[in-house]
Amino acid sequence: xxxxxxxxxxxxxxxxxxxxxxxxxxxxxxxxxxxxxxxxxxxxxxxxxxxxxxxxxxxxxxxxxxxxxxxxxxxxxxxxxxxxxxxxxxxxxxxxxxxxxxxxxxxxxxxxxxxxxxxxxxxxxxxxxxxxxxxxxxxxxxxxxxxxxxxxxxxxxxxxxxxxxxxxxxxxxxxxxxxxxxxxxxxxxxxxxxxxxxxxxxxxxxxxxxxxxxxxxxxxxxxxxxxxxxxxxxxxxxxxxxxxxxxxxxxxxxxxxxxxxxxxxxxxxxxxxxxxxxxxxxxxxxxxxxxxxxxxxxxxxxxxxxxxxxxxxxxxxxxxxxxxxxxxxxxxxxxxxxxxxxxxxxxxxxxxxxxxxxxxxxxxxxxxxxxxxxxxxxxxxxxxxxxxxxxxxxxxxxxxxxxxxxxxxxxxxxxxxxxxxxxxxxxxxxxxxxxxxxxxxxxxxxxxxx
Amino acid sequence: xxxxxxxxxxxxxxxxxxxxxxxxxxxxxxxxxxxxxxxxxxxxxxxxxxxxxxxxxxxxxxxxxxxxxxxxxxxxxxxxxxxxxxxxxxxxxxxxxxxxxxxxxxxxxxxxxxxxxxxxxxxxxxxxxxxxxxxxxxxxxxxxxxxxxxxxxxxxxxxxxxxxxxxxxxxxxxxxxxxxxxxxxxxxxxxxxxxxxxxxxxxxxxxxxxxxxxxxxxxxxxxxxxxxxxxxxxxxxxxxxxxxxxxxx
Numbered sequence: 001x002x003x004x005x006x007x008x009x010x011x012x013x014x015x016x017x018x019x020x021x022x023x024x025x026x027x028x029x030x031x032x033x034x035x036x037x038x039x040x041x042x043x044x045x046x047x048x049x050x051x052x053x054x055x056x057x058x059x060x061x062x063x064x065x066x067x068x069x070x071x072x073x074x075x076x077x078x079x080x081x082x083x084x085x086x087x088x089x090x091x092x093x094x095x096x097x098x099x100x101x102x103x104x105x106x107x108x109x110x111x112x113x114x115x116x117x118x119x120x121x122x123x124x125x126x127x128x129x130x131x132x133x134x135x136x137x138x139x140x141x142x143x144x145x146x147x148x149x150x151x152x153x154x155x156x157x158x159x160x161x162x163x164x165x166x167x168x169x170x171x172x173x174x175x176x177x178x179x180x181x182x183x184x185x186x187x188x189x190x191x192x193x194x195x196x197x198x199x200x201x202x203x204x205x206x207x208x209x210x211x212x213x214x215x216x217x218x219x220x221x222x223x224x225x226x227x228x229x230x231x232x233x234x235x236x237x238x239x240x241x242x243x244x245x246x247x248x249x250x251x252x253x254x255x256x257x258x259x260x261x262x263x264x265x266x267x268x269x270x271x272x273x274x275x276x277x278x279x280x281x282x283x284x285x286x287x288x289x290x291x292x293x294x295x296x297x298x299x300x301x302x303x304x305x306x307x308x309x310x311x312x313x314x315x316x317x318x319x320x321x322x323x324x325x326x327x328x329x330x331x332x333x334x335x336x337x338x339x340x341x342x343x344x345x346x347x348x349x350x351x352x353x354x355x356x357x358x359x360x361x362x363x364x365x366x367x368x369x370x371x372x373x374x375x376x377x378x379x380x381x382x383x384x385x386x387x388x389x390x391x392x393x394x395x396x397x398x399x400x401x402x403x404x405x406x407x408x409x410x411x412x413x414x415x416x417x418x419x420x421x422x423x424x425x426x427x428x429x430x431x432x433x434x435x436x437x438x439x440x441x442x443x444x445x446x447x448x449x450x
Numbered sequence: 451x452x453x454x455x456x457x458x459x460x461x462x463x464x465x466x467x468x469x470x471x472x473x474x475x476x477x478x479x480x481x482x483x484x485x486x487x488x489x490x491x492x493x494x495x496x497x498x499x500x501x502x503x504x505x506x507x508x509x510x511x512x513x514x515x516x517x518x519x520x521x522x523x524x525x526x527x528x529x530x531x532x533x534x535x536x537x538x539x540x541x542x543x544x545x546x547x548x549x550x551x552x553x554x555x556x557x558x559x560x561x562x563x564x565x566x567x568x569x570x571x572x573x574x575x576x577x578x579x580x581x582x583x584x585x586x587x588x589x590x591x592x593x594x595x596x597x598x599x600x601x602x603x604x605x606x607x608x609x610x611x612x613x614x615x616x617x618x619x620x621x622x623x624x625x626x627x628x629x630x631x632x633x634x635x636x637x638x639x640x641x642x643x644x645x646x647x648x649x650x651x652x653x654x655x656x657x658x659x660x661x662x663x664x665x666x667x668x669x670x671x672x673x674x675x676x677x678x679x680x681x682x683x684x685x686x687x688x689x690x691x692x693x694x695x696x697x698x699x
Contacts, residue, residue: 392500393538397552397608398526398559407543407551414542 010066011187012042015153018069022156024125029133036142037152044146053145056331056363057302061245061271067187067217070156075101077181082106085207085237085428086174093118093173099181099216100157100188115164116202118173121191124160132160135193139223139251145275147247151221155191158220161204165197165227172203172235172425179218180210180241192222196230196258203233203422208248210241210268217245224252226260228282234262235425237432240269242297249275256282263420264291265429266301267436273302280307280314289318290419294409294436295328295360302331309342309375316346321416322353323409324360334379335367342372349379354412356386356405406437451476451513451647452497452616458507459489459496466492468672469508474616477644481658481683482651484669485691490651491535493669494620497649498532499525512616526552527559529615533605533622540592545604546574548592549611556612577610581637599630606637617641618649623657635660655687670694 015038024030046062047054077098086092095118096106102120109118124132140148159175177190196202208218218240226232232252240246246269254260264274278287293301307316322330330353338345353362366379386408394404413433420426452474459467466489474480484490496503497510499522510517517525540548554564565573578588581603593601602622609617619638623631638648638661650661658666658680666682668675668691675694676682 387538388501389536390538390540392495392498392522393534394540394548394552395522396498396500396526396532396534397548397612398523398556399548399552400523400555401521403551403555404523407548408540411540411542 011150012038014069018154018156022154023122024129027125027129030125033137034153037149037154040142041146041149041153044149047146053304053333056329057271057273057300059245059271061215061243062217065185065215065217067185070099070101070182070186070188074099074182074186079103079106079178079181082176083178083207083209083211084174084176085205085209085432086172086424087428092171095120095159095173095175096178097157097176097190098178099186100177100190100218102157113167113169115167116169117160117162119160121155121158121160121193132193135195135223135225136191137223139225139253140221140249144251145249147219148221148249151189151191151219151249154187154189154219155221156189158191158193160192161194161202163196163200163202163230166199167197168201169203172205172233172422174205174207177206177208177218177220178211179208179216179244180212180214182212182214182216185215185217187217187219190218190220192220194222194224194232196225196227196232198227199229200227201231203235203425205235205237205425205428208236208238208240208246210239210244213241213243215243216241217247219247221249222251224250224260226252226254226258228255229257230255231259232261233422233425234260235420235422235429236262236264236274237429238264238266238269238272238274239432240272242268242270244269244271246272247275248273251277252287253279253281254285254287257284258282259285260287261421262287262289262291263425263429264303265432266291266293266295266303267432269299269301271300273304275304277306278308278316280309280316281311283311283313285311286315287317288419289316290416291320292322292413292416292433293320293330294323294413294433295330296325298327300329304331304333306335306337307347309336309338309345309347311341312343312345314342314345316348318349319416319419320351321413322351322362323356323413324353324362325356327357327359329360330362332362332381333365333367335369336377336379338368338370338372338375338377340371343374345372345375345377347375347377351381352412353383354386354409355383356409402438409437410434451478452649453511454508455511456508457496457505457510459492460504460506461492461502465506466672467496470669470672470674472667472674474647474649476647478664479642479648479650479661481663481666482649482669483653483655483666483683483686485694486653488670489672490669491620494532494618494649494651497618498522498530523555524559526612527556531609531612531614531617533602533609533617533619535621535624537593537601537605539594541594543592544589545592546571546588549574549608552608553611574611577607580640581607581610582633583607598625599627602626602630602634603637606634610637610641615645616647616649618651620651621653622650623652623654631657632660655683658683668694
């Protein structure tokens, strides 16, 4: 007997009463898009480990929890200080969402250069419906995963960043999603759209942070279109609450001579999955897909990535590092597909995991599919425990054990943090790693906040 | 300084040291020589407190105190230093940072004020200069990309900074050319002091041409087989370890 219908029911049931209150409710095409979304979701069901792509991750909290829609009270929950990732913004562009709700009183968008448009999904649906109609769902469409379908049906929040041709945004734009400030389990579905014109440049840092202990389900989808010769840096820190389920789908397309750089840090949340796919569609396109995950307790973190090399002369680099303590679990799937015509592809992938406890577990699956004959692709994966000789070396010099262990974790993670090209973001992410380390934390000089 | 009495040590259930007796007085340099697999490195690691070495009998007394059960960092704070045969690479952690934190941990243990970055760097630069260590080696990550000789010199630099009471040099001469060995030897000789003792663990006699030991011991099959003065090292150089059954070891 299958239990799937009852698992889907709460999600499907909540669709009809909610739809009239969702953004863009008056738009016929969007209504149709949402309807297709919920129907596709119903047909596909929640992903289960029976699917190859979900072999190592089970969405148990979604099976067990009845999430409710976010109420006015949840959305307007008091926020004394904004938990900003980057140091004092001082005019730095910033958006803030609480339990999925926009909180424009915390927004800073004034200083953006001409040709940069940073708006809420709500506003863009009202002001530029035709523009967004052409783009929404083009990269995460109806043939995508069931959770993307659910997001398409329910998308209730999110932002749109549009950078016109040749415009460069120097400072990182921070988008903060605060969760956990509710007394009952809630679900929200941010849908973000980022479009960079020819030769444009921008950096976005998404900070998904949990305050309080409430359970919630954040199901985000971000579509990113990087135009010819453009540079987009996509950074994310996931520091969700203990009982959070965090699903983050990113679909990016990179045009000729453009660069897409991403770094994803996962340091909190009961269950998280970062599902990223990048399509290198123009010659000279490059992507750097990097990340780190540090887990403890019974947390589970899944990084599933796919890079498609579709044309000749494209390059990709992918480095992920993980540190797992206690009974935590992690999954890394790195799929690289070199299509038939994609000669002279240069791909590099590395996944390294440090297990701090015998109860921790990692499943690593590099998948290289190569259909062209003149390519350079390499991958490597290692999993190991803390180097006892290195630990003894540090201790034999007088460094106390707990501090020596922290130092070795920092040493291990440090290599991947070097991949972050924006210095402010690198420092902010480094601080997050340091905060993750056990208390009585030993901070080597280069790790101390200035 | 160091009194080892009837020491028995097992590693993973296998007896490696089978009754070592050794007495080192303050100011003395002792050389422990022996064939491969004789237990030389085990002896040095067990004095420094490495996990995984089970003392099944006997005692190690250091400055009147039984070391059994003390963590390596506590032993380090009490003045024991082990120069590693294979110094460990630690990417992402600058040599300067590592040494400053190590020294300050030891100073904290003794209730002394920590050195600030300025004070430390000044002191480190002086010591480095004496040992012919270039400035950039201090800034680089610990032992990463160092040549064999640089790694060994870095060990001697650490020793000079941490200023131990009992220094143990585990095969410090291995992999060194003559010039590098002279620098290392000079570093050790400069630290010779009435209150400091040194144990030199080595397979070959050649380091002892530059560091003259007060006593030489031959370790084989987990026991000290013979002890003597510096002339014993020359004798071993000539005859090898055959009489101690190297072939059987």
